[in-house]
Amino acid sequence: MSEPTTRREALRLAGLGVGAAATPALLLPALARAQSSDDDDLNDFLEPAIELEQATAVAYETAAEAKGIDGELKRTFERFQEQEQAHATALRSALDSLGFDLPDELSDPAESDHLDGIDNLKSENDYLAFLVDLEQEQVRYYASDAPPLDSEDLIRTSAEILGCQAQHVVVLREAQGAAPAVAAAIRLGEGAQESQP
Amino acid sequence: MPITRRRLLAASGAGLAGTGAAAALSACGTEIEDPSAERDVELLNVALAAQSAVASAFEIEDARLLGPVQGFAEEATRQVQELGRAIEGAGGTAAETDESPPEAESPTEAAALALEDAIAAYHAAAGALSTAGLNRMVLEFIAADAAQLAALRGELGEDQAPEPFVTGLDEPPLVATEPA
Numbered sequence: 001m002s003e004p005t006t007r008r009e010a011l012r013l014a015g016l017g018v019g020a021a022a023t024p025a026l027l028l029p030a031l032a033r034a035q036s037s038d039d040d041d042l043n044d045f046l047e048p049a050i051e052l053e054q055a056t057a058v059a060y061e062t063a064a065e066a067k068g069i070d071g072e073l074k075r076t077f078e079r080f081q082e083q084e085q086a087h088a089t090a091l092r093s094a095l096d097s098l099g100f101d102l103p104d105e106l107s108d109p110a111e112s113d114h115l116d117g118i119d120n121l122k123s124e125n126d127y128l129a130f131l132v133d134l135e136q137e138q139v140r141y142y143a144s145d146a147p148p149l150d151s152e153d154l155i156r157t158s159a160e161i162l163g164c165q166a167q168h169v170v171v172l173r174e175a176q177g178a179a180p181a182v183a184a185a186i187r188l189g190e191g192a193q194e195s196q197p
Numbered sequence: 198m199p200i201t202r203r204r205l206l207a208a209s210g211a212g213l214a215g216t217g218a219a220a221a222l223s224a225c226g227t228e229i230e231d232p233s234a235e236r237d238v239e240l241l242n243v244a245l246a247a248q249s250a251v252a253s254a255f256e257i258e259d260a261r262l263l264g265p266v267q268g269f270a271e272e273a274t275r276q277v278q279e280l281g282r283a284i285e286g287a288g289g290t291a292a293e294t295d296e297s298p299p300e301a302e303s304p305t306e307a308a309a310l311a312l313e314d315a316i317a318a319y320h321a322a323a324g325a326l327s328t329a330g331l332n333r334m335v336l337e338f339i340a341a342d343a344a345q346l347a348a349l350r351g352e353l354g355e356d357q358a359p360e361p362f363v364t365g366l367d368e369p370p371l372v373a374t375e376p377a
Contacts (some may be wrong), residue, residue, distance in 0.1 A: 050298025155324030
């Protein structure tokens with residue numbers, strides 16, 4: 001194989017081995033981009049997003065393990081915890097590739113302001129209400145904070161995550177007893193005309 | 198072509214495992230088109246056609262067949278109207294749309310299929326549009342359509358939120374990851 005001639009080509013070739021056996025940890029040094037002051041806005045977006053995703057994952061884990069949560073709802077919480085963790089992992093990879101320090105992994109709910117009060121939750125309805133609030137906070141965050149970025153990839157990935165969070169809201173609201181049409185009524189703004197710069 | 202912030206995730210191979218590699222390769226093999234008003238009109242017209250099919254799926258003669266989700270038509274119409282205004286705002290002309298809903302075994306399933314197409318069109322536009330306002334609009338619409346899709350899937354007895362990265366029909370996620 002000839003030597004790669006461009007940084008883009010080097011990255012593409014590095015990517016070739018990814019699906020086979022290499023791990024992210026081994027590849028990231030080779031893939032890391034030079035961090036610049038222009039990247040600060042990406043860091044400013046990614047770090048809070050990671051913290052929110054990690055907190056939501058821990059919230060689902062806590063809810064799934066809570067007394068009285070079982071059956072289909074428990075399985076739903078477990079699956080949503082995995083999906084939140086997948087979001088966090090993707091965003092951590094992006095932040096790492098920029099060369100910024102990563103936020104600490106979260107395992108103790110007491111270490112996140114997003115999870116204040118989770119220890120006081122008692123019932124299924126308490127957990128559902130808490131999780132709906134967290135998911136709605138995520139929906140607002142991705143819909144309002146991602147668009148100003150000039151990274152096409154981050155906006156598109158935010159769109160993918162946003163769609164998932166919106167679906168979580170529907171499932172949780174329906175579990176609270178909302179009718180489908182009410183559960184799915186997600187409005188984030190008044191449209192593009194008013195919000196264009 | 199140099200690596201740019203616009204292609205951060207694809208270039209870095211973030212996610213890396215499984216389909217992430219394919220996504221990264223696919224992205225690296227594609228020339229990136231810079232955002233422009235002309236490109237905005239092109240992408241938004243694709244979304245308009247897809248969302249028009251959603252609207253037509255909800256405007257069936259007997260709306261009762263849609264059961265508890267018949268109220269979704271209003272949101273679909275709102276999106277069609279806003280897309281038309283956005284296209285005109287970008288200096289373009291909204292393409293004539295006479296979209297029929299996809300063929301399916303039931304009106305609910307047809308609406309679900311149409312929503313997946315619309316989500317895919319919004320996904321293609323997200324981040325590729327030239328203003329923050331337009332990108333915000335398509336993100337808002339993805340959230341709305343993904344939520345409606347989840348509700349319809351519930352009516353169909355399907356998994357309402359099966360994937361962590363929602364892309365629409367036949368679209369792999371830009372970043373695929375395995376939980377750490």
